Amino acid sequence: MVTPEDIEGMIARCALGDRSAFAALYQATSSKLFGICLRILKERSEAEDALQEVYLRIWRKAESYKAGGPSPMAWLSTVARNLAIDRLRAKAPPADELDDAPELVAKGPTPEQSAVAAGEAARIGACLGELEPERAGAVRGAYLEGATYDELANRYSVPLNTMRTWLRRSLIKLKECLER
């Protein structure tokens, strides 16, 4: 099992130009990061291009990762997510795509709650569970799919301002719950 410390070590060695560390890092993390890109971009070829960009960024910017900041997986996920969202938004989506109701809305109990034992993960799952399902769904949609306020408002058939109010209140509640 690859531990966060292992991944941190791999990133540190990437910063020194260690190619074998880069290969090991890819092996340990590419499924997760590809999954993140694919969730956001939907198309495999797009997600593959994004993943290439992600790892090039990681290879070249490894020295900017600081131990003691976000955990290594959170850092890698943030790089992947941000680059995938950049790509998503660079190509203007056709308007009718917005009508496709996402499967996220209908999902009942969160998979996180049942599957993840680790403290942090279990907490955010439980904390999302304290929100109304639609509001939790909006947070997930924004994080996992890179949905914008416009898209979320459309998806849940509420005015844009209402969506923003919902989401900001949800974030405040979440934070409160996470710190409990």
Add this chain to the structure above:
Amino acid sequence: MSEQATYDEDDIAVAGEYVLRLLSAEEVATFEARLAAEPALRDLVTDWQEGLATLADEVAEAPPAALWPRIEAAAFGEAPRRAGISPWRWLAGGLVAALIAVALFFAIPPGPVTPPTHQAQIAAEDGSLVVQAALSPEGELHLIREQGGARPGRALELWLIAEGAPAPVSLGVLPEAEDVRIAVPEALRASFTGGTLAISDEPPGGSPTGAPTGDVLAAAPVQTL
């Protein structure tokens, strides 16, 4: 309301929106200007990155095997097919040697003909080597070498690269015969789906390291039928 008094509810929300990428370009600029000056706000951003990243805990999908050589070439600026430089050269370091299982070739008598579940035409770009491969539901890989062969004093070795796995697994050295059937270990059969078959130039008897050491002569994605 936060007790620390270094940030308020609005900061909590806007930091979350920032991490979620929900802010407009203008709002991002304003927020980033504050970030540069306010360490407490930076901590808030880190908290959100951390907390929200766990939402993706269940998200995972193996990327195609062909992607790693592309990334490696782009990162290290190597031409993947130049003579003497194998795209898999890094494997020689033995880093993933533990992951590589070597399957032994052995001839099996032709059995009843069943339609294959997977096939691939493993061909060199210039057509100098062409091998047809078809996998039966029983795990018998039928190989027909239509064009080309091993270089003098060298051998051809067949590799399977599972989807998402940067490391190829040896399926063995190709026998001299043009039409052979080999048994694929059960553990490897599932990896044919979405995988890639490749043939490399190796010393007689096959790669001494368990990873490709010579030129990759031909490769093809496996088609699931």
